[in-house]
Amino acid sequence: MDIRPYQAKLIEKTKQSLLNGHRHVLVQSPAGSGKTITMAEIAKSATDKGNRVLFVVHRQEIIQQVTRTFDNWGVNMSLCDIGMIQTVTRRIAKMKTPQLILCDEAHHSLATSYKRVFRHFDNATLVGFTATPVRLSGKGLGDVYDDLIIGPQIDWLINNHFLAPFDYYAPTLIDVEKLKRTSTGDYSNKSMDDAVKIRAVFGDVLKTYRTVADGTKTIVYAHNVQASIDIAKAFNCAGYHAQQVDGKTPAEKRKEAMVNFRSGKTQILVNAELYGEGVDVPDCQTVIMLRPTDSLTLFIQQSMRGMRYRPNKRAIIIDHVANVYRFGLPDTDREWSLKDRPKQEKHRGKSDGPAIKSCPKCYGIVPAQVKQCPLCGYSFRADGTDLEVDPTAKLKKVDKKVFKIVADYSKTKYGQMKAEDAESPEDMYAIAKARGYKPGWAYHQIVARGWLKERKRA
Template sequence: MMFKLYGYQQKLIEETRKCLMNGSKSVLIVSPAGSGKSVVISEFARLTVNKGGQVLFFVHRKELIEQITNSFKKGGVDLKHCTIMTVGKVAHRLDKIPKPTLIICDESHHSLAKTYKKIYEYYSDVPRLGFTASPWRLSGKGLGDVYESMVEGPDVKWLIDNHYLAPYDYYSVKLIDDTALKRSSTGDYTNKSIDDAVGKVIYGDVIKTYKEKVNGQKAIVYAHSIEFSKKIAQEFNEAGISAEHADSKTPAKEREKIMSNFKTGKIKVLCNVDLVSEGYNVPDCSVVIMLRPTESLVLDIQQSMRCMRYKPNKKATIIDHVANYTRFGLPDTPRTWSLEGRDKKKSGGNNSIAIRTCPHCFAVISAAYSICPICGQEIGVENKELKVDKTVKVEKIGKNFHFKTDYEKVRYSQMKTEDATSFRDLQKIGKARGYKPGWSFYQAKVRGFVHQN
């Protein structure tokens, strides 16, 4: 039985095929979390196999392999003509696996890692598709080195308005009056106005807030450390709310049982540390509780929107006890994506929990780990403690919280004039800084980018 594609999913496929037919060898498909990327991936695989082709699919985590395999089966894909593996396994079997006619990579914001590039270089003559909800790297590097074209699906607001994602309420702490936050010339809030308000604190009473706002609903809790996640699970249980903690070191069978019990409703609250982020799907989970600050937009989107899978009459609730919304806005905040890079934000006193990419398996993890929770490799430690202030009350953050982030605009607003390599660069620098059009023309004339007769 094949999937029945929604109109926007069919449009994604058609636009991607046009890019390939027009000569692009690598296309990045951007579609929000919960929009059904696995369905689109399965359809690409089915179309390729039905034409006699061979598909190579890879992703960075083994938990996602089982999910895409099930999607392929449901989508009518002949698995005999598919190689489905983690990126690490593919990289070590390049001379053994069947040569593909199409490469598909999910969670492609990881694609700049060496292991991915090794695969791409080995199959340099094979067209490839990448999928991500957020083409954004903490390092600031763009994905233009590995993808020639980008196709974007509908944004989160459109998906909510058209009943493909659940609407949501967002609760957090109003550390400052969001109407009085100072904005920089790029449209973002200034680092200082955010840093003055947001520190290394978990604000509000987690259990009390759950009871007041979403009592009895299924919730996923994201904590910043294993110890704290276990502590929160214990507090929920002591309050008579069934909760379990699971992390990458939880024995596989026990973890599967915990996940199964959560899906069936035997457990109301699932506490974890970055385990339930990419690809985890529980449509009737209606609540996310965020207890880990992050500087990663990718992680914020993946975690905060985990409760927004659509079900009729469902209303999702996001309870943000660490004020991540002041860094990244709300789930349906307008975003402008680009394959180009952006300047990495200087730390400048930012007090959010540091995260980094494991050099062994490339998972995005907390810098507090000395051993990667995904692959078990030793990586050293950087520890930051969080305080807990239970006296603060969370409140609803209204949709009038305007926070537009244009990452290309940020990049050009920070680019030095002497680093421009074309008239187009100078025009974008001028536009980002609010200069008059004559400025870019004059600079281009001085630099020799334009000539007058």
């Protein structure tokens, strides 16, 4: 492999920044843009001059991947130490002093363990890499880094065949009103359990997959371990070969799962607490998000996991948890900074992305100005009554008198109906009742079809 032009430009800018007197430089480059290769070239240049390099990561899987890449790139591994931040912190007193520290996924740099390493080797040059230089707390990374180098935009990488183009579908299957943030900023485990009723949405998850992504290699992001187990079981029962892993899965089994996925033995890899950052799976085509998040970093890492470039590849992103309504599309242009962010921007980064809307037929997310959905051909109404609403907004209280309550809805015709079978708001509420969904789900579907506005005009 050769260094790509934009990677060479990032390296040149980094060197110039160091020559200008900056000692801690942060490099922003999108997910899938080849940060490991860029770091390998920097490491090779350092070891070629006899300088020692320390590379810190936060997951075991990334160590193996980075070691292999660095070795193949020609880095003098006798002068390069690669380790998890926890291990480096424990052994710091016995380690040889590096002249250069490379920090992967550098948005973690404000953590105590990272700062301890940086302080211990305070004479070393530090170069960090991240796709998203932003923290959930809104705290800027300027406490650690004194210069920020900005990489290419995602849409440029797609247009120049360095990332795969994508189709984005967002059929929301959760009760967003249930989501509650913790003191750290992201949603609490309990609120995600309340919002994401996994067993109630199996049918819709499978149906969407069959409709827009059937047969593709897929990574599913679940919101907790039990959900990931249940989802994998549902896919296996439906005839697909799915495998489940999570943060507590033994290392050897996790390695086996990835080998099976890369070889094609496993078609669908369902995970919780894994594969959010740094793991390179170029032939993954589809991502299914069943983990709501208010973290821009997590959203970018998960949504773009299937966008590694392959000729003629088109990535598919299926977002069942309304993440796109919080952050926009993955290729939305964003402004990055080392400064602290205002409260209203702390989760997202400043963005002036184009307006989007959701197709009421296929739930594809498309530019607001299009008159026909490029994914399914649906023609949007000129008056806008069929436009999707933002399901993260506060849902109005549902009038439960709208439909007649039946003792056991699962035994009625509504128990066998899907959302697309509904012919009226009353039907939609009845389907929600029969399938165990919250009334808010029915309300969301009704507004998406324009029925609520039509009834009001009437």
